[in-house]
Amino acid sequence: MMYETYGTLNADKSNAILICHALSGHHHVAGKYADQPKNTGWWDNMVGAGKPIDTDKFFVIGFNNLGGCHGSTGPVSLNPETGRQYGSDFPLITVQDWVESQARLADRLGIQQFAAIIGGSLGGMQALQWSLAYPERMRHVLAIAAAPRLTAQNIAFNDVARNAILTDPDFHGGNFYQHGVVPTRGLRLARMLGHITYLSDDAMADKFGRLLRNAEFQYNYEIEFEIESYLRYQGDKFAAYFDANTYLLMTKALDYFDPAHDFDGDLNKSFARAKANFLVISFTTDWRFSPERSREIIRPLLHNHRNVSYAEITSAQGHDSFLMENAHYFAVMRNYLDNVAKECGHE
Amino acid sequence: MMYETYGTLNADKSNAILICHALSGHHHVAGKYADQPKNTGWWDNMVGAGKPIDTDKFFVIGFNNLGGCHGSTGPVSLNPETGRQYGSDFPLITVQDWVESQARLADRLGIQQFAAIIGGSLGGMQALQWSLAYPERMRHVLAIAAAPRLTAQNIAFNDVARNAILTDPDFHGGNFYQHGVVPTRGLRLARMLGHITYLSDDAMADKFGRLLRNAEFQYNYEIEFEIESYLRYQGDKFAAYFDANTYLLMTKALDYFDPAHDFDGDLNKSFARAKANFLVISFTTDWRFSPERSREIIRPLLHNHRNVSYAEITSAQGHDSFLMENAHYFAVMRNYLDNVAKECGHE
Numbered sequence: 001m002m003y004e005t006y007g008t009l010n011a012d013k014s015n016a017i018l019i020c021h022a023l024s025g026h027h028h029v030a031g032k033y034a035d036q037p038k039n040t041g042w043w044d045n046m047v048g049a050g051k052p053i054d055t056d057k058f059f060v061i062g063f064n065n066l067g068g069c070h071g072s073t074g075p076v077s078l079n080p081e082t083g084r085q086y087g088s089d090f091p092l093i094t095v096q097d098w099v100e101s102q103a104r105l106a107d108r109l110g111i112q113q114f115a116a117i118i119g120g121s122l123g124g125m126q127a128l129q130w131s132l133a134y135p136e137r138m139r140h141v142l143a144i145a146a147a148p149r150l151t152a153q154n155i156a157f158n159d160v161a162r163n164a165i166l167t168d169p170d171f172h173g174g175n176f177y178q179h180g181v182v183p184t185r186g187l188r189l190a191r192m193l194g195h196i197t198y199l200s201d202d203a204m205a206d207k208f209g210r211l212l213r214n215a216e217f218q219y220n221y222e223i224e225f226e227i228e229s230y231l232r233y234q235g236d237k238f239a240a241y242f243d244a245n246t247y248l249l250m251t252k253a254l255d256y257f258d259p260a261h262d263f264d265g266d267l268n269k270s271f272a273r274a275k276a277n278f279l280v281i282s283f284t285t286d287w288r289f290s291p292e293r294s295r296e297i298i299r300p301l302l303h304n305h306r307n308v309s310y311a312e313i314t315s316a317q318g319h320d321s322f323l324m325e326n327a328h329y330f331a332v333m334r335n336y337l338d339n340v341a342k343e344c345g346h347e
Numbered sequence: 348m349m350y351e352t353y354g355t356l357n358a359d360k361s362n363a364i365l366i367c368h369a370l371s372g373h374h375h376v377a378g379k380y381a382d383q384p385k386n387t388g389w390w391d392n393m394v395g396a397g398k399p400i401d402t403d404k405f406f407v408i409g410f411n412n413l414g415g416c417h418g419s420t421g422p423v424s425l426n427p428e429t430g431r432q433y434g435s436d437f438p439l440i441t442v443q444d445w446v447e448s449q450a451r452l453a454d455r456l457g458i459q460q461f462a463a464i465i466g467g468s469l470g471g472m473q474a475l476q477w478s479l480a481y482p483e484r485m486r487h488v489l490a491i492a493a494a495p496r497l498t499a500q501n502i503a504f505n506d507v508a509r510n511a512i513l514t515d516p517d518f519h520g521g522n523f524y525q526h527g528v529v530p531t532r533g534l535r536l537a538r539m540l541g542h543i544t545y546l547s548d549d550a551m552a553d554k555f556g557r558l559l560r561n562a563e564f565q566y567n568y569e570i571e572f573e574i575e576s577y578l579r580y581q582g583d584k585f586a587a588y589f590d591a592n593t594y595l596l597m598t599k600a601l602d603y604f605d606p607a608h609d610f611d612g613d614l615n616k617s618f619a620r621a622k623a624n625f626l627v628i629s630f631t632t633d634w635r636f637s638p639e640r641s642r643e644i645i646r647p648l649l650h651n652h653r654n655v656s657y658a659e660i661t662s663a664q665g666h667d668s669f670l671m672e673n674a675h676y677f678a679v680m681r682n683y684l685d686n687v688a689k690e691c692g693h694e
Contacts, residue, residue, distance in 0.1 A: 092566045152551035152574040153543060159575045160539045163582075166568055167532040169516055185514040189536065192507045196500060204499035210605065210612075217603060219439045221513055221595065224602065227499040228506045235510075248568065255571065256564060258557065265557075287634075 001105055002027045002071030003063035006047065007055035009111075015344040016111045017058045018102065018138075019043065020119030020126035023194070023250050024242060026070035029062030030055070045325050052333035057341040058115060066101050067093045067249045075174070075245030086245075088174030093249055095122075095257040099129045103137070115340050116140040117276075120322035121289065122250065125257050128297065132259055135275040140340055142333075144281045145322040147293035148267055148300075149258040154288070157197055158251040161190035165244050174245050183244045188235035190247060195234050200285035200318030271300035277307040279336050281329065283321035284314050309336065348452055349374045349418030350410035353394065354402035356458070362691040363458045364405045365449065365485075366390065367466030367473035370541070370597050371589060373417035376409030377402070392672050399680035404688040405462060413448050414440045414596045422521070422592030433592075435521030440596055442469075442604040446476045453484070462687050463487040464623075467669035468636065469597065472604050475644065479606055482622040487687055489680075491628045492669040494640035495614055495647075496605040501635070504544055505598040508537035512591050521592050530591045535582035537594060542581050547632035547665030618647035624654040626683050628676065630668035631661050656683065 004027040009016060019029050021042070030047035032040050047053040047060055064072040067090065075090040082089070106114070117138045119127040124146025131141045150158070165171055168186030172179050196204075208227040223229045263269035278301055282294035291312045301308045311332045315321040321329070351374040356363060366376050368389070377388035377395050394400040394407055411419040414437065422437040429436070453461070464485045466474040471493025478488045497505070512518055515533030519526050543551075555574040570576045610616035625648055629641035638659045648655045658679045662668040668676070 149557065151548060152555040152557070152572070153546075153548045155557075155572050156539075156543045156551065156574050156578055159572075159578055160536060160543065162568065163539065163579070164511065164536055167536070189507060189511055189514075192503075192510065193540065196503045196507065199500075201498060201500045204503065208499040210496065210499070210502070219599075219603075221509065221599075225499070225502050225506075227503050231503055231506055232510070252566075252568075256566075 001063060001066060001073070001101055002068075003061055003105060004028055005062075006030055006060040007058050009059040009109075010344060013111055014113065014115060015058050015341070015346075016106075016109070016114050017053060017060045018106070018114050018117045018130075019047065019053075019060060019062045020098075020102070020117065020123035020130075021062070021065065022119070022121035022123045023247075023254075024238070025123065026064040026068060027062045027072075028070070029060065043323065045323075046330070046333065052330050052337060053118065054337065054341065057344070057346045058337075061105070061109070063102065063105060065093075065098050065250075067246055067253075069243035069246040074243065075249070076177070076243050085177040087177055088245070090245060090249070092252050095125050095129045095253050096133065098126055098253070099133050102126070102130070103134060106137070112137065114138040115344055116142055116337070118142040118144070119146070120144040121146060121319065122254055125254070128259065129257070131274040131276045131278075132270065135273050138276050139343065140279065140336075141274075141276045142279045142281070142336070143294075143297055145283055145286055145289050145294075145319055146280075146297065147289040148296050149260070150255055151293075155255050157193065158255055161193050162248055162251055164189035164193075165248060168244075171244060174248075176244070182239070184239045187239035187242060187244050187247065188232075191238035191242075192231040192235040195231055197288045198319045200287065200316060202285055203316050203318055203320075206316065267296065267300040268303045271306070272304050274301065274304065274306055277309075279309045279311075279332075281311045281313060281322075281332065283317070283319070283329075284312060285316055286319045286321060288319040348410055348413060348420070348448055349415075350408055350452060351375055352409075353377055353407040354405050356406040356456075357691060360458055361460065361462060362405050362688070362693075363453075363456070363461050364400060364407045365453070365461050365464045365477075366394065366400075366407060366409045367445075367449070367464065367470035368409070368412065369466070369468035369470045370594075370601075371585070372470065373411040373415060374409045374419075375417075376407065390670065392670075393677070393680065399677050399684060400465070401684065401688065404691070404693045405684075408452070408456070410449065410452060412440075412445050412597075414593055414600075416590035416593040421590065422596065423524070423590050432524040434524055435592070437592060437596070439599050442472050442476045442600050443480065445473055445600070446480050449473070449477070450481060450484070459484065461485040462691055463489055463684070465489040465491070466493070467491040468493060468666065469601055472601070475606065476604070478621040478623045478625075479617065482620050485623050486690065487626065487683075488621075488623045489626045489628070489683070490641075490644060492630055492633055492636050492641075492666055493627075493644065494636040495643050496607070497602055498640075502602050504540060505602055508540050509595055509598055511536035511540075512595060515591075518591060521595075523591070529586070531586045534586035534589060534591050534594065535579075538585035538589075539578045539582040542578055544635045545666045547634065547663060549632055550663050550665055550667075553663065614643065614647040615650045618653070619651050621648065621651065621653055624656075626656045626658075626679075628658045628660060628669075628679065630664070630666070630676075631659060632663055633666045633668060635666040
């Protein structure tokens with residue numbers, strides 16, 4: 001399991017923060033590598049010295065989930081039993097599995113209790129699962145732009161994206177590595193579709209509207225509108241580096257996650273185990289995991305008399321808002337975490 | 348151009364209604380064929396004797412648009428110059444072209460002025476275009492679940508669907524007919540994606556939620572949730588009968604349509620030509636063409652002092668609502684069209 005740390009673990013190991021990543025995230029959360037000056041961490045605006053998740057106060061851990069394609073063991077790794085890449089032999093993984101592996105990482109680092117476990121989107125689901133599987137191992141859970149479980153519409157989008165990959169002739173049942181090809185078409189479609197759900201209708205209208213690529217319509221199937229250009233660029237970029245099997249596996253983990261699965265579908269019962277304090281944050285124009293989905297997290301927590309803070313942030317950026325700088329959002333994060341830092345002895 | 352009529356044209360030819368179809372619609376609007384008792388028209392709940400679009404009072408015309416795959420000349424037709432199916436040689440068609448061809452059909456039928464031109468979704472755009480291209484040729488326009496032009500998000504969904512078809516190796520640049528194959532994978536993905544946008548999040552939640560196909564998760568890439576089963580079924584069904592080139596062409600017509608394109612993007616200016624009376628209808632949970640998109644039609648009409656009636660119908664069914672039975676919706680249609688019938692001499 002690939003991980004990266006920032007800041008210093010204090011003497012009583014009480015100032016550790018775990019950052020759970022979403023679909024295409026990884027261990028490189030903040031900063032730049034000395035030899036890769038352009039490779040900035042994916043949450044560098046939020047995590048660092050003096051930033052809301054302040055590495056002067058906290059020991060912050062980023063990691064790449066199992067099954068990922070950024071250094072942790074996954075479908076692209078060599079299977080020691082066969083000497084070939086796992087491909088379709090790599091098992092499906094659940095959010096529960098991920099939390100188990102993250103808990104073992106915490107054990108290795110000697111961290112018994114995190115100051116906070118933080119995640120956005122799919123990362124927020126992992127943070128929630130932590131609070132259920134290991135209620136004593138964190139003081140705070142921050143679930144941002146998350147949901148307790150996917151809706152039919154969420155699953156539907158995932159299913160279309162997966163089918164694009166699964167039916168790409170270059171997928172070869174997941175063993176495309178041996179064929180020297182990549183299911184580029186499928187990955188590209190999956191990412192284009194994903195991007196539509198990450199952005200709000202309004203943000204797209206503001207940024208692209210009906211802007212044309214050329215002065216006049218060409219009346220062919222090439223790019224006519226700037227939004228098409230943007231989506232195809234995002235799709236191509238993603239298809240060039242992301243592993244198709246990892247994409248499939250991560251969307252399945254999203255689909256499967258349901259804390260109430262063993263509690264007759266009742267979130268009130270499932271969250272009875274939770275002991276942490278919670279900060280839940282949603283964004284007004286996020287239609288992938290709308291504010292209503294955050295309230296689905298809050299209700300069972302309140303039902304169980306947990307401490308919950310909630311902020312619904314006005315933002316035009318849709319689901320992507322959780323990765324973007326926003327004064328209100330960052331102030332909420334900073335204020336909450338400043339109080340968490342005080343619990344660890346920071347003034 | 349394939350068309351079908353219902354009811355009787357009156358002596359002064361004042362009771363004709365034209366029904367413009369949406370993406371997968373066609374000429375067979377209502378009723379059943381004697382030899383095909385299961386082949387019910389796509390709007391049979393709305394059109395017929397005693398129904399809101401009452402064929403006892405009106406002479407109703409359904410047609411298949413040019414470029415379609417239900418009998419009108421389209422990419423599947425034989426190109427007389429080559430003796431082969433048009434395929435990629437078939438030109439792109441705009442909403443303006445469609446209205447031109449529909450006007451020629453009206454000429455052939457001797458109809459100078461329609462009592463009403465009615466369309467839902469893409470059909471609504473054709474009805475709007477009629478009011479701009481031939482302001483004197485109809486007394487009423489009924490635009491249902493429509494929009495004056497696509498947003499960036501609308502175009503983005505179309506672009507993903509088109510790319511699924513265009514990049515399917517079985518598409519062969521549009522000339523798959525000669526290869527004896529069909530780009531089934533692409534058509535299937537396009538339709539699955541389309542269906543997500545036709546249904547509301549709530550309707551999907553009510554109908555499918557997280558219902559499982561089997562008693563327990565299988566942890567593989569087969570169908571786990573009922574929503575996946577539904578989408579794949581819809582995708583397969585569509586791919587088995589719909590022409591891929593027609594699908595591409597129709598989504599492009601949607602993208603291109605913008606009545607304000609030649610008016611500096613100003614809908615107020617473009618709708619200055621319209622003379623008809625308008626009934627605009629939207630549905631509360633339609634997020635493909637939301638009620639706000641209907642208001643974008645209404646505002647320029649009011650700006651130009653046109654008669655506009657508007658109904659925002661409470662419905663859980665999303666964009667699909669325009670095809671579904673709904674007491675409030677049907678009452679609005681019936682009452683409006685009863686008044687239109689009176690203008691044609693019906694009591």
